[in-house]
Amino acid sequence: EDKVVQSPLSLVVHEGDTVTLNCSYEVTNFRSLLWYKQEKKAPTFLFMLTSSGIEKKSGRLSSILDKKELFSILNITATQTGDSAVYLCAGAYNNNDMRFGAGTRLTVKP
């Protein structure tokens, strides 16, 4: 059965800390792995990863995929209170089907 597992489920840090969020997947006909940030309504897209070992960066956020070990990490450096959110990982497979993980709730304290 296809599944996506995220860890930790919740995380509390202080501003300036660096955090690493984990996502492992077991998805048949895997195509890509996506990271989203969800604060209020719809999750906002962060990264799509299709190739192993190639880091994607956007400001203080970066992510990498390991297709051999079937996992991805999302790093956030110098965290700010505005980074507080739920971070969702999703495995895309077949023809744009997606399977979401349960999310990691990040709380950044001042």
Place this chain on the structure above:
Amino acid sequence: NAGVMQNPRHLVRRRGQEARLRCSPMKGHSHVYWYRQLPEEGLKFMVYLQKENIIDESGMPKERFSAEFPKEGPSILRIQQVVRGDSAAYFCASSPRTVQETQYFGPGTRLLVL
């Protein structure tokens, strides 16, 4: 504890027919959210429901689309007189109480309109 369940997983309709998508939230969850994912786009919020109440339908098209979450049974997203542009993946999520709580996503229903 079973996760969020959606059915059918795949639905094919001809233009003008009706599509009914069902979402059973996780046990103990009383809040349901519907999202639409268009090809090559992100998730777009459609509607947020609590049992027997629509809390926020600001993302729902004004015509042909409706949603309900009855006291008993699953939440239903209904699309009347479907058009080709309705073809998309529709995801449902549930949370225990409020929109600030973590939402758990279902596997989605892929709608194809011929």
